[in-house]
Amino acid sequence: MDEDVFVIDEDQITEFSARKVAVATRWDKLLCQVLRAMNSNWPNPIEKKLEPFHKRESELAIENGCMFWGSKMVIPKELQSAVLCELHEGNPGMTKMKNLARTRVLLPNMDREIEETVRKCLHCQDQRSEAAQAPVHSWEFPAKPWNRLHIDFAGHNDFHWKVIIDARTKWPELLL
Ligand SMILES: [Zn+2]
Known part of the structure; x- marks a missing residue:
């Protein structure tokens, strides 16, 4: 898609x-x-x-x-970047992040969004240069829903949502 x-x-x-x-x-x-x-x-x-x-x-x-x-x-859209952030967790690097995204979620312009995220991230850049020697980052998948949560803010101007993403299900909770 x-x-x-x-x-x-x-x-x-x-x-x-x-x-x-x-x-x-x-x-x-x-x-x-x-x-x-x-x-x-x-x-x-x-x-x-x-x-x-x-x-x-x-x-x-x-x-x-x-x-x-x-x-x-x-x-x-308000919730999409939070989920993208979650996929980026652990700095998996470009290829791994794309694979993760493909198996877990469907994201618009997915490859482009991921490429942009990775390009802006020094850790992921490091990972790329070390990729030849280093083992591939393994993304730790939580055993149960709500074992690990990621919290971030999304919004614009004076309006903000607090976004909580469950690391296992990618389920977003949205707080005003
Ligand atoms: Zn990164």
């Missing part, structure tokens, strides 16, 4: 978290546009940013204010 959509598996969704994603969805300009189009008509001509959604129109659904793409919940 190369488009601007970010999804999470349905089995990682709790009712509580879904409610927070629903709140963030309401704040998300793009997702609101998609919602409007789903409820009435898709604009013609279709805007480029709506294209990935329009192409999969038949697979899109709304449930309790959350958008679903097949069995996956569409994660609003």
Whole structure:
């Protein structure tokens, strides 16, 4: 997937978290546009940013204010960078991070986002130069949900979310 959509598996969704994603969805300009189009008509001509959604129109659904793409919940942009940060945890380097992302989550422009993250990170750069001798970083996967949490802030201007990501499920909790 190369488009601007970010999804999470349905089995990682709790009712509580879904409610927070629903709140963030309401704040998300793009997702609101998609919602409007789903409820009435898709604009013609279709805007480029709506294209990935329009192409999969038949697979899109709304449930309790959350958008679903097949069995996956569409994660609003506000939460995406936090999940990207989580994937970067432990400075796995470019290749490992891409592999992780592919098996765990679906991220828009995934390779580009990851390349940018790694490029900006000195630790990951080090890892690249040592890659020939050093063993590949092994990403420690927590045994249970909530064993390890990552907390960060996301937002803009004077508005901030506190974002908590469970390291195992990648489940985001969003606090206002
Ligand atoms: Zn790094």
